[in-house]
Amino acid sequence: GCRKRKSVRGCVVGPDLATLSLVISKKGEQEIPGLTDDQRPRRLGPKRASNIRKLFNLEKKDDVRNFVVRRELSEKKKKAPKIQRLVTPAMLQRKRYFRSQTRQKMVIGKKLKEDYTKRLSEYRQEQKELRAAEVAKKKKEKKTA
Numbered sequence: 001g002c003r004k005r006k007s008v009r010g011c012v013v014g015p016d017l018a019t020l021s022l023v024i025s026k027k028g029e030q031e032i033p034g035l036t037d038d039q040r041p042r043r044l045g046p047k048r049a050s051n052i053r054k055l056f057n058l059e060k061k062d063d064v065r066n067f068v069v070r071r072e073l074s075e076k077k078k079k080a081p082k083i084q085r086l087v088t089p090a091m092l093q094r095k096r097y098f099r100s101q102t103r104q105k106m107v108i109g110k111k112l113k114e115d116y117t118k119r120l121s122e123y124r125q126e127q128k129e130l131r132a133a134e135v136a137k138k139k140k141e142k143k144t145a
Contacts, residue, residue, distance in 0.1 A: 024036070043071075044069070044071070044081070045068065045069020045081070046069070047081040047082070047083065047084055048083075048084050048085055049064045049083050049084065049085045049086045049087070050085065052064050052067055052068065052069075052083070055067075064083060064086060065083065065086075068080045068081065068083060069081075
């Protein structure tokens with residue numbers, strides 16, 4: 001699949017062009033049949049929770065799920081979009097869990113760091129004592145010799 005390169009010809013229009021992409025910038029006196037004469041509603045409603053709230057002027061406490069724009073397929077079947085960015089109890093629980101995990105990791109990290117610094121100071125003290133013992137031994141040997 002190579003991308004089809006769309007050529008730009010400026011304002012040159014010819015009989016060889018199959019389609020034209022046009023935008024209505026100003027409406028004239030007469031209506032264009034099939035284009036501006038009838039008002040067609042949007043096929044789909046908003047999917048995001050905040051946009052549904054904005055459309056119906058809802059408060060934060062109102063349940064967005066009751067206001068989703070449903071589309072009728074047949075007399076029995078209706079279709080509604082899955083609401084995105086919907087704050088649910090499961091999502092809040094997940095958020096709490098992740099935050100508690102982060103806090104636990106911080107506490108464990110702090111404890112490990114304290115243990116490490118304690119052990120390091122012990123090790124340094126041991127090394128210092130060993131070095132002092134070695135130096136004392138060499139001094140003793142020097143005196144006797």
